[in-house]
Amino acid sequence: MTPELGQLALILALLLALAQGVLPLIGAWRGNHALMAVARPAAAGQAVFVAFAFGILVWAFLHFDFSVQYVADNSNLELPWYYRIAAVWGAHEGSLLLWIFILNVWTVALAAFSYKLPEVFASRVLAVMGLIAVGFLAFIVFTSDPFGRLLPMPGDGADLNPVLQDPGMAFHPPVLYTGYVGFSVAFAFAIAGLLGGELEQAWVRWARPWTNVAWAFLTLGIVAGSWWAYAELGWGGWWFWDPVENASFMPWLVGAALIHAQAVTEKRGSLRAWTILLSIFAFSLSLLGTFLVRSGVLTSVHAFASDPRRGVFILIFLTIVVGGSLLLYALRAPKVAGGKAFQLLSRETVLLIGNLMFAVAAAMVLLGTLFPLIGDALNLGRISVGPPYFGFLFPLLMLPVVLLMPFGPFLRWGKGESPLLKQILLRVGVAAAACAIVAAFFVDGKLKAIVGVAALVWLGVGVLLYAYKRWRDVPRGRRYPGEMAGMLLAHLGVGVFVAGVLLTESLSVTRDVRMAPGETQHISGYDFRFDGVHRTTGPNWKADQGVITVTRDDKQIAVMHPQKRTYPRGQVQTESAVDAGVFRDLYVALGEPMDAGNIEGAWALRLYYKPFVRWIWGGGLLMMLGGFVCAADKRFRLKRTADATASLDLQPQETRA
Amino acid sequence: MPMNPTRKRRLVIVLLILAAATLATVLVVVALQNNMNYLLTPSQVQSGQASGYKTFRLGGMVKAGSIQRSSDSLKVTFTVVDAGGAMPVEYTGILPDLFRDNQSVIATGHMAGARFVATEVLAKHDETYMPKELKDAMAKAHAEKPGIGNRE
Numbered sequence: 001m002t003p004e005l006g007q008l009a010l011i012l013a014l015l016l017a018l019a020q021g022v023l024p025l026i027g028a029w030r031g032n033h034a035l036m037a038v039a040r041p042a043a044a045g046q047a048v049f050v051a052f053a054f055g056i057l058v059w060a061f062l063h064f065d066f067s068v069q070y071v072a073d074n075s076n077l078e079l080p081w082y083y084r085i086a087a088v089w090g091a092h093e094g095s096l097l098l099w100i101f102i103l104n105v106w107t108v109a110l111a112a113f114s115y116k117l118p119e120v121f122a123s124r125v126l127a128v129m130g131l132i133a134v135g136f137l138a139f140i141v142f143t144s145d146p147f148g149r150l151l152p153m154p155g156d157g158a159d160l161n162p163v164l165q166d167p168g169m170a171f172h173p174p175v176l177y178t179g180y181v182g183f184s185v186a187f188a189f190a191i192a193g194l195l196g197g198e199l200e201q202a203w204v205r206w207a208r209p210w211t212n213v214a215w216a217f218l219t220l221g222i223v224a225g226s227w228w229a230y231a232e233l234g235w236g237g238w239w240f241w242d243p244v245e246n247a248s249f250m251p252w253l254v255g256a257a258l259i260h261a262q263a264v265t266e267k268r269g270s271l272r273a274w275t276i277l278l279s280i281f282a283f284s285l286s287l288l289g290t291f292l293v294r295s296g297v298l299t300s301v302h303a304f305a306s307d308p309r310r311g312v313f314i315l316i317f318l319t320i321v322v323g324g325s326l327l328l329y330a331l332r333a334p335k336v337a338g339g340k341a342f343q344l345l346s347r348e349t350v351l352l353i354g355n356l357m358f359a360v361a362a363a364m365v366l367l368g369t370l371f372p373l374i375g376d377a378l379n380l381g382r383i384s385v386g387p388p389y390f391g392f393l394f395p396l397l398m399l400p401v402v403l404l405m406p407f408g409p410f411l412r413w414g415k416g417e418s419p420l421l422k423q424i425l426l427r428v429g430v431a432a433a434a435c436a437i438v439a440a441f442f443v444d445g446k447l448k449a450i451v452g453v454a455a456l457v458w459l460g461v462g463v464l465l466y467a468y469k470r471w472r473d474v475p476r477g478r479r480y481p482g483e484m485a486g487m488l489l490a491h492l493g494v495g496v497f498v499a500g501v502l503l504t505e506s507l508s509v510t511r512d513v514r515m516a517p518g519e520t521q522h523i524s525g526y527d528f529r530f531d532g533v534h535r536t537t538g539p540n541w542k543a544d545q546g547v548i549t550v551t552r553d554d555k556q557i558a559v560m561h562p563q564k565r566t567y568p569r570g571q572v573q574t575e576s577a578v579d580a581g582v583f584r585d586l587y588v589a590l591g592e593p594m595d596a597g598n599i600e601g602a603w604a605l606r607l608y609y610k611p612f613v614r615w616i617w618g619g620g621l622l623m624m625l626g627g628f629v630c631a632a633d634k635r636f637r638l639k640r641t642a643d644a645t646a647s648l649d650l651q652p653q654e655t656r657a
Numbered sequence: 658m659p660m661n662p663t664r665k666r667r668l669v670i671v672l673l674i675l676a677a678a679t680l681a682t683v684l685v686v687v688a689l690q691n692n693m694n695y696l697l698t699p700s701q702v703q704s705g706q707a708s709g710y711k712t713f714r715l716g717g718m719v720k721a722g723s724i725q726r727s728s729d730s731l732k733v734t735f736t737v738v739d740a741g742g743a744m745p746v747e748y749t750g751i752l753p754d755l756f757r758d759n760q761s762v763i764a765t766g767h768m769a770g771a772r773f774v775a776t777e778v779l780a781k782h783d784e785t786y787m788p789k790e791l792k793d794a795m796a797k798a799h800a801e802k803p804g805i806g807n808r809e
Contacts, residue, residue, distance in 0.1 A: 388692045
């Protein structure tokens, strides 16, 4: 009986979402306060019903209710309880339920904190959130019901995809979705601004922390996904330019651009139309990402077989969201645009160049990701675009960003001074060149690694110089507000990330080998001794577990236990073993026994020495931290709208050009 | 119309943007052309459709009993089949977890004589699901008469 209650809750939530999406819009248009006041209670009610439905699905998983098709498809009696909870978002229907649940959390937070915004504007923002919810709830209710029954009820279920039975996977989708969904706030702001024909700087200021938080969550989600792919897929790579990775990366790129564009708009009023456009694209790409991952339109690790009705619905939904908002943009953007003029040499210019590079990079990734669909539509045959396409173009596009990054903070708004820039260029350049020369001796002259070190020093020294300038010029207590500290952390993170990528790529040693028990492989000063394979068992799997003893100069470094797991439904899953370190990872994965069935003989093994691989995720985490720290800036919180617009710096209508 | 300084500066900026856009487009097109991989089935390859591609992806089923391992290295050979053709494949390295007889696989690599040398082998991810593009390609290869390609 309870699953039907879940279904009913979703239908009621859909009705409330309709009320939230339509009535406040009419109210804002006619100046009707009663209709505008519907937004908040409707949002709260919708959240309650969705949370209820979500809880019921969790309950069904915890209580092995295999009469529910979705539960029977994605869990079984042997699956531990924590993976039964993670199984809620292990496939299409539940992922969507998680998505709408997170949207509701964001909407409720928005409703609670938006009292300082003008009533008409806040109503429009909440209404847009409601309309997004309508789309998703309708999608769930009409095409992807997670509560569909399976009769007769089977005695046991199938299984959660073993690839997903990992702590990293339990936590990766919710975090990623929090990021995706978070961009809906910036989107709602943009649409509400377009509808009203104005977007005051104070409102953009109010929206900034939301975008930063969303972007930080997205960063964390991508880092977690990358780490998971590294540890779990058994290939030891950290990024594959897989369509699904690209799907999360595109909104990230546009989001990074949006964060900077919002800063310009808030402080100077310029780039308003561009900020709105980026808000639309960040959210549209988040939607595309959600659908690409789960719809099975593109062949990928994450895709599930799909139902054509869903494809049609997705296409219509995306067309309405993207087409509708771009149409609105074309009609209203000229009215919203404005702001202070700026010279060629100014902080605005540098930020704009960075913005353009991010936008072009996102477009490049989009083209490469969707090219198989384009090729199919044009009847060119079955095409896929290989990772070298992205690997070639992406660094090229990011090069100007990395080169310009140290200078941005030093430039003034409106008009910068070139002597200061020359001084910075000299210091940063000399430091980077000197470190590159020293590094060259340590990395056997490998160019990529040298460039990696130089990039880290270039960005790191830039950050330090600016931090020092603030410390010297600004009175205590105002030196590093959240916004400033966040920027410094994130920019440092970029340096750490770039260094990690380039050092790992050029210095890693991979060896696929055949090893008999007792044999030793020598890699970069480490001796990997294969001590054979034995059987072991876990809560819901059996495994062949290898033992590899790693020594260096006869001192034992690690004993590693890579596994080849077999799950109850016959799926096989490689669990790699990693000995992690700040400067290097040792990584071992089991291939297969060379003599089928004889696990005590020789095995195929994959051995890796991966220097600095952790810096990749470390850099990502620094960027994430930067996003959160920036969002925590007091400046975004305390000011009331009235005070904000009254201050001289924030006159909304000034210098409309 | 005379060129005042503002106009001139705007013109320079527009030209710069145009130049950058052109450069970007050229780079994207070149990168795409170099990295487009076609998916072909053994019968399509045997009818000559692979000629002209240095690397491509070969999709089909692993023929039962065709997997042969070398005794002293990680070299493995197997045969990939579809409804109308068969293609011997050679690969050195670790095969994916799901690689076995009668499994659908996609191998990336190039032709060396009559044999396909793979640099990467992917197997399908669960028991019931065949990659959609592979299913389509196999259906298409089946519908075509052997020896007659649909591409000009």
